[in-house]
Amino acid sequence: MVVFTCNACGEAVKKAQVEKHVNICRNCQCLSCMDCGKDFWGDDYKEHVKCVSEDQKYGGKGFEAKIHKGDAKQQEWIQKIHEVLKKPSISPKVRNILEQMRAFDNIPRKKVKFQ
Ligand SMILES: [Zn+2]
Ligand SMILES: [Zn+2]
Incomplete structure (x- = not known):
């Protein structure tokens, strides 16, 4: 208010x-x-429906940080997949799947979905 x-x-x-x-x-x-x-x-x-500083004071900042955190996690996850791809030891089948997945940004992080 x-x-x-x-x-x-x-x-x-x-x-x-x-x-x-x-x-x-x-x-x-x-x-x-x-x-x-x-x-x-x-x-x-x-x-003056909503004050800018009010928005920053209550939740505005936290909300942004939350999104950012989730995004960072996703980036970390994508990074991991890229690392696995670099390994010569992985089977061609897995590599193929991972190559396909790399095209997507929203790779599921939960194991069930991932499989
Ligand atoms: Zn007055
Ligand atoms: Zn104001």
Whole structure:
């Protein structure tokens, strides 16, 4: 939830309560976002649905890291397959399968699926 500060009375007003606040606070013309500090005149605050800094603070970062972690794991896995392929000892049949699999990015990591 985006929270604004009323520039007239200095009160913290949640976005859902802005309309109510404007009725009470007659001098309220400009609202500043508490998170990013931007000023919003008149009805401009309505456009401010989600604050960027709020997104970064709650989960935005974690979400990104999660994706990145999964991606790194996948890369590691692909790397492993490439290493196996380099070994001269593997049977031509296995090599053939692995060669085919190399074309895909989403090689299943679970043993059952893999087989
Ligand atoms: Zn006010
Ligand atoms: Zn903001």
